[in-house]
Amino acid sequence: MLKAADLDAIRAIITRAKRWDLFFSMLGILSLMVGVLTFTVLFVDMAIQGVPRLSYEFFTSFPSRRAENAGILSAWVGTILVMLVTALSAVPLGVAAGVYLEEYAPKNWVTDIIEINISNLAGIPSIVYGLLALGLFVYYFGFGQSILSAGLTLALLILPVIIVATRESIRAIPQSIHEGSYACGATTWQTVSDHILPYSSAGILTGVIIGMARAIGETAPIITIGALTFIAFLPTAPFAGDPPAGLFDWILAPFTVMPIQMFNWTSRPEAAFTVNAAAAGFVLVFMTLAMNGLAIYLRYQLRKNIKW
Template sequence: MNAADPSTIRAVRAIIARAKRWDMFFAMLGILSLMVGVLTFSVLFLDMAIQGVPRLDLEFFTSFPSRRAANAGILSAWVGTVLVMLVTALAAVPLGVAAGVYLEEYAPKNWITDIIEINISNLAGIPSIVYGLLALGLFVYYFGFGQSILSAGLTLALLILPVIIVATREAIRAIPQSIHEGSYACGATTWQTVRDHILPYSSAGILTGVIIGMARAIGETAPIITIGALTFIAFLPTAPFSGEPPAGLFDWIFAPFTVMPIQMFNWTSRPEAAFTVNAAAAGFVLVFMTLAMNGLAIYVRYRLRKNIKW
């Protein structure tokens, strides 16, 4: 059979056409699969917006939860969320950045470093509810912090620690070796190099990781339920120096609390439709907050990529 034989050419063309059809078919399948994600998210967001947005008024943000759905609000929930996040950030950011800097800039290549690295990737895979059990045993009962803002904040800090460590390491790794070498060549010590060069240049990358970690912490429900957070809180923690006798500067960290996702869970699990509307409204606020934080992180990363050219 000759290569130029028309029947051979036809056969080859048929094979090519079939391969191209499969190519097209898969491209379509890919777009469809992507659409499943996009569509689900849009439906989820719209459904919650339609149900919940009419419920969002100033009163919703300034009222305590109530037995009557129409009067209930999320005051104690959002204040609780802000305070818990404050504790989480104060605990997780210094610890996570320090650990990341150590592993990138100081750690010698030995078995201790290996153990720390394997351990961090392992921690990232542990389900969040297990952190809740740790906190229940350790913070709530062993340290005696009780079911307080402090316990919850520390729990979430442990949970997002791996996120911050990994982000710090990646940000540092993106700095070219020549920056280190230049600094050492001028006689700088390791800490001087870290303080004056590594940390400033990696700060945007670290910030991205911190925001993503905090966005995750804001939505975490399971570990906080596990430490026994109450679902019905109709008061705020005492502000510093207020009340009789005057509260200390940090008395609020031992106060009982509730947070946004727990408030939403509480409303979702009630059968009355009016509470479902409340849940939708709280969920909308929650999704809006996480989206805003994630969006901010994406923006910071985008700006970073545009501005820094080594």
């Protein structure tokens, strides 16, 4: 039989335990808020400083010694061109590698090495990729400090992201789809190209966008290959340079990108340049947020719509 005193004691224990639960919930929300608050403050602070600086001229002017005349024309053009090279080289390679590992790879030590190697590559700091590019692309292959070098560097950097995303979205396709295709007499490649790739394309796209969003903000490896910060001209347009002009003249041109432009302005002591840095940072954060947001939205839609 429970005595009244024991009952009270048990109740006290339960109350205390519940209080601890509540306390920890608060702590959890508080910790989350640290992140939320930092992000909000960062964004709002940059917006207050930078948004008044955003104007048509800011997007269409070259960097300048006078802060009020400076703009980000060469930076955003450079970013787009570098991203183009990155996407064109990283996406085919990454998707092909992901498909191989999921659909073809036999279970042996070669596959093991490739898998361990990919997860290891994902953990290497970005600046080390910059050093690789400096030694390999810039000097050994002789690409110089060009859009090509930077694009390939960032491609190597996001390759693991794309491979992992490809593998995950392929793995989400039920085995019965494979089996159905094989049962109809399809070869592995027919199965992959007619079924696996189309069904996983949305998932792969999500991974590609996340990878590209990361590449857009990468500063360190591009500084390491020696990108110039003061570029007051645009890369040659296709067929516009000295003859014999080609479609890809711009690929070996010197360049600057958004994060480097921002870094340059941030490291100057004058307040006017800090405002420029805030404006460039706002554009940069807006770009990466938009891309990440798009990826998150795509994934959400995907999870909602596909019922195998």
